């Protein structure tokens with residue numbers, strides 16, 4: 001089934017579903033997961049320099065025979081590589097490992113204090129050089145975004161943050177929507193930790209869907225891009241079956257009500 005796109009603030013189209021490869025081991029494991037995802041119809045892969053599997057992602061894309069232009073590829077700048085010049089070098093290294101001439105989206109992985117403004121200037125150059133088609137950020141709070149928008153006219157295309165009904169960051173979500181910054185959810189499955197929650201299970205039973213599909217569909221209906229990770233073919237397929245059903249208003253409300261600030265990953269709230 002074809003994945004719908006969102007249109008980013010630079011006009012580029014981004015598939016609403018991608019495969020995440022955090023904690024997917026370099027080598028065969030990553031290569032196989034990406035191949036299964038592409039076979040299942042995914043056209044969007046989310047990796048990062050720090051995941052150490054960019055080369056495997058690139059190899060899988062080439063092996064698939066799918067034209068590069070048909071795949072939306074994201075990678076991320078690691079913290080140690082922040083700074084205007086360091087960014088340029090780090091991006092070249094990621095492109096080399098991936099074996100591609102450009103990425104569709106390059107993200108600042110984390111708002112490193114004292115470096116992020118400089119790094120953003122590096123991102124402006126990468127856009128000019130067409131090595132990066134869209135520039136975005138990750139783990140930015142409203143405070144970090146305000147700082148960025150106050151110092152640059154380049155509005156991030158995307159903010160990738162942890163997001164699920166159990167971490168419903170409504171204020172940040174609305175802030176990004178107002179400013180044309182596309183929200184992208186990592187940890188959309190709570191790394192599997194809340195799939196047995198009774199309210200999620202009840203909705204899944206009623207809709208004859210799985211709990212994972214319910215969590216992903218909830219985000220999609222909020223117009224948020226999702227990048228669930230799996231290394232298993234049946235789950236990769238399951239996680240892609242999101243566009244032939246909808247949650248009803250009451251079900252969305254129930255899920256909206258589950259917030260408990262539950263995080264599976266790092267917390268940028270107090271990042272200076």
Ligand SMILES: NC(=O)c1ccc[n+]([C@@H]2O[C@H](COP(=O)([O-])OP(=O)(O)OC[C@H]3O[C@@H](n4cnc5c(N)ncnc54)[C@H](OP(=O)(O)O)[C@@H]3O)[C@@H](O)[C@H]2O)c1
Nearest residue numbers: 020021022138186187188189190191192212228229230231
């Ligand atoms: N920007 C950042 O700082 C940041 C941080 C974290 C993650 N991310 C990105 O976001 C992606 C997704 O987040 P995530 O990997 O942390 O967590 P996630 O996608 O919420 O959950 C992945 C976990 O759920 C399991 N799973 C997947 N599909 C399932 C299903 N249908 N039923 C039951 N369990 C299922 C996976 O196990 P199996 O693999 O065994 O199936 C894995 O343990 C990452 O891969 C990465 O690309 C970005």
